[in-house]
Amino acid sequence: MTAQIKQLKHTALYALLMALLIFALKWIQWKYLIEDHSTEIYTGLIALLFTALGVWIAMQLAKGKVKTIVVEKEVFTTEFVQDEQALAQLELTNREYEVLELLVKGASNAEIADRLCLSISTIKTHVSNLLVKMHVKSRTQAIEKARRLKILP
Amino acid sequence: MTAQIKQLKHTALYALLMALLIFALKWIQWKYLIEDHSTEIYTGLIALLFTALGVWIAMQLAKGKVKTIVVEKEVFTTEFVQDEQALAQLELTNREYEVLELLVKGASNAEIADRLCLSISTIKTHVSNLLVKMHVKSRTQAIEKARRLKILP
DNA sequence: CTGGAGTTCATACTAAAGTACCAAAAGCCT
């Protein structure tokens, strides 16, 4: 639909330009007849004008014909590349992310509490919120999802 | 060097073409004068000719300048290669391995029981034995270790 | 300065995981 409209617009533009050119031509012709200029100048002008038109048309036709060849180069790597988009979509807070990091490493709530110097209650709160935000029902599912989404190694 | 020669060749070609066009023009003019054709036909022919010339020139100019943007998109894929040695050292039974597979995917005991058509008791037994054999204390640690030892993806 | 988001922690509860111990049935090897 949009492509058709674009085509129409272009065609209209060409038509308009052509009309203008013919008008200009008539004017030149008139001047030529009245003031009796040489045929050479007249033809030269026409030649220049239409050469320019041709160049313009060709350029318009060539426009948008930029070849973009996307070569997907598969890179096998053991290095972890974090999917920051996927991570951002979860909208985790800093603490929640810290908890997730330890969670993925297999730490229990008690261990996480120890490492972050927090109470188990706090960890439970964070984990619970994590599970909601990640749309999973257990920490093991959270681990699996975090890895699948390439949020954590 | 080759580029300069190419440029020269092109310029010569353009000059030759131009000469031919002027010659054709003269011929047309002659015919026009002799046979007294209308001005309109004459100008029309010139217009067409030079439009074509313009198009051709533009195409020649654009040649080689057609943007072919080759985008190398790096696709990072962590090719999983199972460490069969590490797996063998654990001396897991078939069932235990099957349970581990589902365990790593984040399945709960109940879900594993469902998938393998076993009771939760059985799964608990298998998981418990698994944890002993893997020298870990929780299923989350088992997941972490299985991945670290490249036993499962 | 007020309201919302983030962080912290507590209590009380339910659900799930994990341990320990036992036992029966199936399969396999000699």
Place this chain on the structure above:
DNA sequence: AGGCTTTTGGTACTTTAGTATGAACTCCAG
């Protein structure tokens, strides 16, 4: 057949995980 491992399942219990709710504190933008 007897001994072995594997597989299955049970009961009873402890521990951990997860939910729900409330509350206090900080910080920051409107």
